[in-house]
Amino acid sequence: MRVTAYMALVLLLAACGGKEQAGKETGGGKSALNISTLTVAPRALAETVRVYAEVEAAVAPEVAAEVSGRITAVLVEEGQQVRAGQPLARLDAANLADARHMAEAEVERLQALVVQQMSQVKRDSMLVERGFISPSAMESSSSALAALQQQLEAAESAAAIKRRDAGKAVIVAPLSGQLEARLVSVGDFVGVGKVLFRINASGARRVKLAVGGEAGERLQPGQALRLSDGSRTAEVKLSEVRAGFDAASRSRVAYAPLPADTPWRVGDALDGELTLSRKTALAVPLPAVVERPKGMVVYVVKDGRARERAVSTGLGSGDWVEIVSGLKAGETVAVDGAGFLSDKAKVKPVEAVDGKPAAGGG
Incomplete structure (x- = not known):
C-alpha cells in the first residue's frame, strides 16, 4: 500500500515537472499570435480630397431679357436644337409699342417746329437786309433754330431706341445649339437682365467643383480628378481654377472638361476625388500603426518576436500612411493583428500583405 502511494507521488511530481519544462520552452506558456506582415518599402502616395462636381455646358451663353414685360409665349423646350435667330419667347409688346408711338410723335412735332423756325430765320434774314430788325434779333432766331435741331436729333435717337x-x-437665339435650360414660363413678368434660357453652343461639357479651406488654396490646373456616379468612372484634369474665393461659400471654383464619350448630361451630380499632390515615401497599411499611450507605434517582426517601435506618420493616402521616421526600408512589420500585440510578443505570420510573402516567422 505504501509502495503504491509512493509511486503515485512520483508520477505526480514528474507530470508537474514536465509542464514546467514545457512552459519554459514556450516562453511562459503564451502561444504565438497569428498576424500578417509587410516588408516596408517606398510607395507612391497621393494626397486626395473628396469633392462634389456638377456637369454643365462648356459654352452656354445665357439669353436674358433686354426689355421688361410679361411673357405671353414660350416657343421652345429644354433639349431642343435651336438655330441662330430663332424665336424663343415673346413678351407683351403693348407698352413697348405705345412708347415707340410716343417717341415717333415727338419726332414729328419737333420736325414741324424746325421747319417753322427755318422759315422764321429766312424772314428775319430778309428783314435784317432791309434794316427793319436788328442783327441781334436775327441771331436770336438762329439760336432758336439750332436748339430745335438739337432737340430733334435727341428725339430721333430716342425713337430709334424705342423701335x-x-x-x-421677341427673344431670339443668339447662336445655334441645344437649349440646356428654360427658366421662364408664360405669365412671368421679367425685368431687364433676367436670364430666360441657356444654350449649349458647342455640345461640349465640363464639370464644376468648389473646394474650401486649405485644399482650395492649393488648387491648380493639371491636378487629376476622378469622377464617379456610382457605376461609371472617368479620369479628367482641372483646366481652369478661379483666382478668388466665392464670398458666400468661401470656396474656390475650378473646372475640368469632360471627354466627348462620357455619358453624363448637363445637371448631373457626381462624386469626385481630387489629387492635390503625389510623392514616393515609406508607407505601411493603416492597421500596422497602433496608438499607444506614448504615441504611434508599429511592431517590427524579427525572429518570431514583435518589437514595439515608435514612429512619426505623415501623409495619409487611402488605406496607407506615410512613415516619416522610425522605420527603414526592408524591415518587416505586423499588419493585421498589430493592435493586439505588445513589446516582445511571440508572433506567427500566417498571411501576406500586398501580395508579398509572410516574413519574420523565425
Whole structure:
C-alpha cells in the first residue's frame, strides 16, 4: 500500500515537472499570435480630397431679357436644337409699342417746329437786309433754330431706341445649339437682365467643383480628378481654377472638361476625388500603426518576436500612411493583428500583405 502511494507521488511530481519544462520552452506558456506582415518599402502616395462636381455646358451663353414685360409665349423646350435667330419667347409688346408711338410723335412735332423756325430765320434774314430788325434779333432766331435741331436729333435717337425695344419683345437665339435650360414660363413678368434660357453652343461639357479651406488654396490646373456616379468612372484634369474665393461659400471654383464619350448630361451630380499632390515615401497599411499611450507605434517582426517601435506618420493616402521616421526600408512589420500585440510578443505570420510573402516567422 505504501509502495503504491509512493509511486503515485512520483508520477505526480514528474507530470508537474514536465509542464514546467514545457512552459519554459514556450516562453511562459503564451502561444504565438497569428498576424500578417509587410516588408516596408517606398510607395507612391497621393494626397486626395473628396469633392462634389456638377456637369454643365462648356459654352452656354445665357439669353436674358433686354426689355421688361410679361411673357405671353414660350416657343421652345429644354433639349431642343435651336438655330441662330430663332424665336424663343415673346413678351407683351403693348407698352413697348405705345412708347415707340410716343417717341415717333415727338419726332414729328419737333420736325414741324424746325421747319417753322427755318422759315422764321429766312424772314428775319430778309428783314435784317432791309434794316427793319436788328442783327441781334436775327441771331436770336438762329439760336432758336439750332436748339430745335438739337432737340430733334435727341428725339430721333430716342425713337430709334424705342423701335429697337419693341423689336426685342421677341427673344431670339443668339447662336445655334441645344437649349440646356428654360427658366421662364408664360405669365412671368421679367425685368431687364433676367436670364430666360441657356444654350449649349458647342455640345461640349465640363464639370464644376468648389473646394474650401486649405485644399482650395492649393488648387491648380493639371491636378487629376476622378469622377464617379456610382457605376461609371472617368479620369479628367482641372483646366481652369478661379483666382478668388466665392464670398458666400468661401470656396474656390475650378473646372475640368469632360471627354466627348462620357455619358453624363448637363445637371448631373457626381462624386469626385481630387489629387492635390503625389510623392514616393515609406508607407505601411493603416492597421500596422497602433496608438499607444506614448504615441504611434508599429511592431517590427524579427525572429518570431514583435518589437514595439515608435514612429512619426505623415501623409495619409487611402488605406496607407506615410512613415516619416522610425522605420527603414526592408524591415518587416505586423499588419493585421498589430493592435493586439505588445513589446516582445511571440508572433506567427500566417498571411501576406500586398501580395508579398509572410516574413519574420523565425
